[in-house]
Amino acid sequence: MHRTVPSLPLAPSMKVKLINAGFQVASDLTDMRPLQLCKEAGISQEEAVEVLQVLRDDGQPHQQRAATESLTALDLLHQEQALGSIVTFCSALDDALGGGVPVGKTTEICGSPGVGKTQLCMQLAVDVQIPVCFGGLGGKALYIDTEGSFLVQRVADMAEAAVQHCTLLAEDTEQRQALEELTVEKILSNLFLVRCHDYVELLAEVYLLPDFLSEHPEVRLVVIDSIAFPFRHDFEDLSQRTRLLNGLAQQLIQLATQHSLAVVLTNQMTTRVSNGQSKLVPALGESWGHAATQRLILHWEGLRRLASLYKSPSQMEATIQYQITVQGFRDAPDEPRTTPDSSAVSSPSGNHSKRPRMEDLS
């Protein structure tokens, strides 16, 4: 490898000392012993050991391969077909997303309060566990909650509905066997929950995720609900916030690719005033918009809930309607009902609660 010393992942002061001592290329350093390096570069022994360790790690086969090995697009095509996606139980949204939330990419869900972001996240945490023979991924989920809006009872209701849905679909023996193991208790036990109270805890959690994921290789979904909340209040230095968020986004994309999981982030909305008009835009700033691979914006139109796919590398933009029912995140009914009382839309006459009331059950 022809790495130059300035391009190594070492502390800047260390690199300055090494360059001043005459080391220009990484291969100059590989044959040095710590004591030699210590004397020549004027650094302490521990630092010399550290430098050589970094070099050795860098030269490791798997590290080297990550940066220098390439896949052809054909290999990637086969990989993508094998990875699959997580269904949302709303067929219009699944079509728009090309099968569901894709594995190996980060998806950002933005929306105003009460529009259904947490509902969708909880639905995905249940759907990722649907067995492979039913078209799901059969994997576990990690839910990082920063707002405290995770309700176990709601997830239990959704899990119950999902199990019932699968029971109706079961045709052959393999599916029936898988169905025996699929219970609400099992679904809840495969859902790991972490509660982060501020951004430092969130950053620490993401930093520790690789270890967690190597212990639990069946995890296929990581949800961060929401990523905006800890970064929006109490943050004075906005440029630092942008840097931290960008670094976080890259770490998450790296995890998504290397461990084959889907990462779902929830974002809030903020108002942008321009030319005397105000518009709702996703929070966290302009450069955060570039961070996620896909962006889904959930918004209200009167009493209807709509989801727009705003940014995607492979799907065209589309807007679809959905609804939240007792069973969870579902398709909207086809024709609009005439009287609002009997409508299946779960928020009649301005009742924007997250849990539908008893009289809304259709």
Add this chain to the structure above:
Amino acid sequence: FINRISDLLGPIIDLLNPEKSGNRLLREVFFLQTFLTHNLDKLLDSGLYTGEITELTGSPGSGKTQVCFSVAVNISHQLKQTVFYIDTKSGMCANRLLQMLQTKTPNMEEQMEALQKIKVFRVFDVFSLLACLQHLRSNGLQKASVGGGSVKTLMVDSVSAVLSSMLGGKQNEGMSLLMQVAGELKMIAKDFNIAVLMTNHVTKDGNGHLKAGLGQSWSHVPRTRVLLQRVEDTETSSLRTATLTKSSRQACHLVEEFDLCHWSEERRTSISGKRKLEERSKP
């Protein structure tokens, strides 16, 4: 006396002689006609030029990755050359490449062959990016061109994703890394006669106007810069405008409109979108 003059003139004449090896001044510049929509090619002065860096900037969802895909597909299918694609955001979607290829040719073998010519590297932080670029410069590119099918294009999507977290604040390494990346890209472009296409994000300046990310220092790196934007009136439409913001060949602020749907077939009608598909005639 005349001998001395001819001694002096000798090296200068050699320098101007294009046949001498190691002569950098008059190396042939190829341009790669990218066969993008007619409008975009016009904007880029009929294509990408080798030995130069071209940059695409735009807001999220403005189509930068789609344009990169289209260029990659055109070069690998029509020009039959290898494309190196460095992906830092996991935006590479082979399904989409296949979709684009399917509109060009119904022949499966041709599609697979074209897909095999696109080589993807996935790096997620600036040190891996530098490792990748240095590896390419030292032996990767030569190996690829030996294997048949010369390499004429390198794409980096996106540079800002890995660099923006390093710049600013109390970090003193950001600028050095930025300049190293710039140096590597320029050396690859010049030494191997390769066209480099990269994407960058946008930020808003004080007046609310869009400007390319990574600051003033980065703005000197690309030779040509194109800003992509959505067309303002419709919320979800596939129309985009491309504005030439920096160029050494054409007048700046040339604007062309193009349609992202141009690179794919008619969508299934199961999606109830508010979009209207506007079919543009192929060039």
